[in-house]
Amino acid sequence: MHGIPIATVAICLLNLSGRGDTKRLMTIKREKIGTVLEGEGQDSGAAAAFGWPDKGESRSLKRAGRLLAVSDLLWIAQAGLISWALGSLPMMFSAADDGQVIEGDLTGLAFQAAAGIALVAVLRVFLQNRAETVARQTARAIQSRARAELLSVAARTSPSAEFPSSGAFAAHVTEQVDLLGPYYRNFEPQKVRLRLVPLGIVAATAVFSWVGALILVVCGPLIPVFMALIGMRAKAASETQQEELVRLSGSLLDRIRGLETLTLFGAIERTQRQIADAGERFRTGTMRVLKIAFLSSTVLELFSALGIAFCAVYVGFSLLGEIQAGTWGGALTFAQGLFILLLAPEFFAPLRAYAAAYHDRAGGLAARKKLATLFPSQNTYRNPKRADGSDVPVGSISLSRPPAIQFRSVSISHDERYVFKEFDLTIEPDETLLVEGPSGSGKTTLIDGILGFQEPDSGEIQVNDLTATAIAPLLRRKVIWLGQSPRLFHGSLKANLLRAVDTSAAITEDDLWQALRLAGAEALVQRLPRGLETPLGEDGFGLSVGEIRRVALARAAMRKDAVLLLADEPTASLDEETAADVIEGLRKLCDGRTAVIATHDPALRKIASRRIDLKALGVLAEGEVFA
Known part of the structure; x- marks a missing residue:
């Protein structure tokens, strides 16, 4: 009965009718005719538009993705400072001991490097927090507008038209719309980040080693390919799970409202078994979705670890002199090898984030699809016209x-x-x-x-x-x-x-x-x-x-x-x-x-x-x- 508390919360949050059957729901909407707001006639578009961002919200999500991308690309500068500090400064201090370099100048350079590293780190944290804030606020705005449009269209729907049960409608307005938040907040910004960051890191790696860049280029695409294959399975499982939730919400509310009738007909025990079976189906579906999520995480970590390991093996053997190829002339230095190793995990970070958010995408798209079928077609607002067809202010x-x-x-x-x-x-x-x-x-x-x-x-x-x-x-x-x-x-x-x-x-x-x-x-x-x-x-x-x-x-x-x-x-x-x-x-x-x-x-x-x-x-x- 794992799903019942969720359904109950949804029902309590939005109890539109107080009755379970469609006919009574249509009667209730008639009673609300006189209190419909004047702005209710505004065009909410076709039903398929529920949960879609408008142009301004799309720009905000892209801006969040660009902020994340800039934050990640700043790691190239930070990694460069770290590798220079750890790879070059020790040799320079050794030269200072021999009197070849003034030690005070080296100390100043060390503090400058530390300050630069700290400054870039602070800037990256600021950009990441700003990106998360923009994405979160935009996702919340999309959810609020989707709920407002759903309620507006419900109020505009003809009382003689078919209307879902209270429990099903409550599940759509609460549970289904809630799934849009992680999709827009987590997945959409990752698309912009994925297009920019890996290319930047591959380019920075290629400056010192074309073999290191080639390793990243070969290993990187395997993650989204396998995640997409798993994601299709996750999307189907998520759609099935959401349908089960809607059915559970509707049936539970109808049983609660008809409790007196069920008692008089001696059907309480049978109803309990039906609800228990529905809860068990929901629990099984939830575990199926989680199983797919754990499988995808395993695939994600496997290919990321393999890619980083290949880079580490190449850099290690290059520094030992076993591999001479892969650079643009001279042998790979310690600082250059460290720079490549520092960049390798960050190359996979956007891919991992994109893959991790792919499950949010599956849930969000499934929810948006369900919302699109809630009201198949709706009349849209048109400017008032006179009998001759002319517009009226x-x-x-x-x-x-x-x-x-x-x-x-x-x-x-x-x-x-x-x-x-x-x-x-x-x-x-x-x-x-x-x-x-x-x-x-x-x-x-x-x-x-x-x-x-x-x-x-x-x-x-x-x-x-x-x-x-x-x-x-x-x-x-x-x-x-x-x-x-x-x-x-x-x-x-x-x-x-x-x-x-x-x-x-x-x-x-x-x-x-x-x-x-x-x-x-x-x-x-x-x-x-x-x-x-x-x-x-x-x-x-x-x-x-x-x-x-x-x-x-x-x-x-x-x-x-x-x-x-x-x-x-x-x-x-x-x-x-x-x-x-x-x-x-x-x-x-x-x-x-x-x-x-x-x-x-x-x-x-x-x-x-x-x-x-x-x-x-x-x-x-x-x-x-x-x-």
């Missing part, structure tokens, strides 16, 4: 009056089947339109289109002569929404009512009671032990279905500046008394607003100024498949 748009809504030759399809085909509809300002029709006739799709959740395949949906998808961010701040499964949040009843307003400071207690009276919920709240301060459990635990619907209607009434009212089956599953109260509340809320109510309930016809039957209009293509 965003700052000039306002919704202070009930809007007019038009569907012009609109065709919308799902799963290669038409929902609307060449559909035309005009809703006048201040009109209350009742939309009837059987399940699947397109009532919810029509509401989604008004809110900009549905991009027509052809035709256009306009709100006040502006395209619906472009004006959607502003429209959602001016809408009253009431669905058949309202969402109440954990907290006081007052806090739930205040979720409908942007600024709660201007709301008085009289405003709250007025909204409750409109919804027929005043007596209900007065009976509660603490009135408005009565705490509610998650999903309105403690209230009946009808009471939740009344509180939701009161919350809707708090949005007094709304110009549009949308309701989807607002009286479904209610008794006659509660339904009558809801209908009366809707009648009052419709006054002075454009209203669209989708329903099967004939009792709602009395508050409508017009009604349409989608089945009778023939807008449903009767399951017509694309030609």
Whole structure:
């Protein structure tokens, strides 16, 4: 059960819905329509863009790599000072003893060499720390933006679209995005470092010995070649492990939420075994990834050690006079041999760092691939346009009056089947339109289109002569929404009512009671032990279905500046008394607003100024498949 604590943490960090199934999740997102931020309509690009750096972040990562490269290349100067100091100064001091050189001058040179070595070392440490800071900050910025884009796209997704479970989505936003950090922080800067440092060290080595440079050139590429072969295996294992984590997170959350049902059906022991099996699969997958990581480390150290050993053997035999070739004329000196030996490990350092970060790359790319499949396609923000196609300045748009809504030759399809085909509809300002029709006739799709959740395949949906998808961010701040499964949040009843307003400071207690009276919920709240301060459990635990619907209607009434009212089956599953109260509340809320109510309930016809039957209009293509 090694993976369960990780999944639990992810679930606790982001519990979007409080319910495990997709249908309830879509209902919850409907309840958030009125609080979507105006900036939410900004283009986040296609889903595949999640976790990708922008141009500025790419430049920062390259800059971090260049800083690392400069730090490594400074080792050439530092190694030169060290080899000169250890190889030349002793002979010069010996000459000073013979009176050939002034000893005071040699002491000064020794201190200068030591100072130079220390200065280069400090500069290298500074550059390395700066590079790590830049890479870390950039990786954190990419992660933050990826999470923001995921949440933004989730909020923009059509409530009728398929949506992952809460546990799976939590794993994506936490675990999957977390894997992007090491990838960008550790791997990306190493690519720049790898292109520059080995070439610099080979060039410096070749100045004194072309054989030493040849040894480095031959041994060096073997490391990334073998690491790439192992890395492909690591990437596949990492993808499998992440899929297992997502499944584990989703199944665990669903079991926890359905604990009461599982207990009543006597399925607790079976569920425990299922969770234990899932945890064991996750543990096995984790050990498989670690086994590959240890194998790659062994390969890495083997070829690095062989390369350094070959250099050491060549330098040793050259100094003993056994090897005369490999230099540019004279024999290899002690200082030159020491210089080559000091450079050899640093030649392999970028290769080792690149290979070590290759596992971060495998995890990061697997995570980015999973994020790309989370939302296959999304509508993107487009500049608001008038009916004639001309652009409208965003700052000039306002919704202070009930809007007019038009569907012009609109065709919308799902799963290669038409929902609307060449559909035309005009809703006048201040009109209350009742939309009837059987399940699947397109009532919810029509509401989604008004809110900009549905991009027509052809035709256009306009709100006040502006395209619906472009004006959607502003429209959602001016809408009253009431669905058949309202969402109440954990907290006081007052806090739930205040979720409908942007600024709660201007709301008085009289405003709250007025909204409750409109919804027929005043007596209900007065009976509660603490009135408005009565705490509610998650999903309105403690209230009946009808009471939740009344509180939701009161919350809707708090949005007094709304110009549009949308309701989807607002009286479904209610008794006659509660339904009558809801209908009366809707009648009052419709006054002075454009209203669209989708329903099967004939009792709602009395508050409508017009009604349409989608089945009778023939807008449903009767399951017509694309030609």
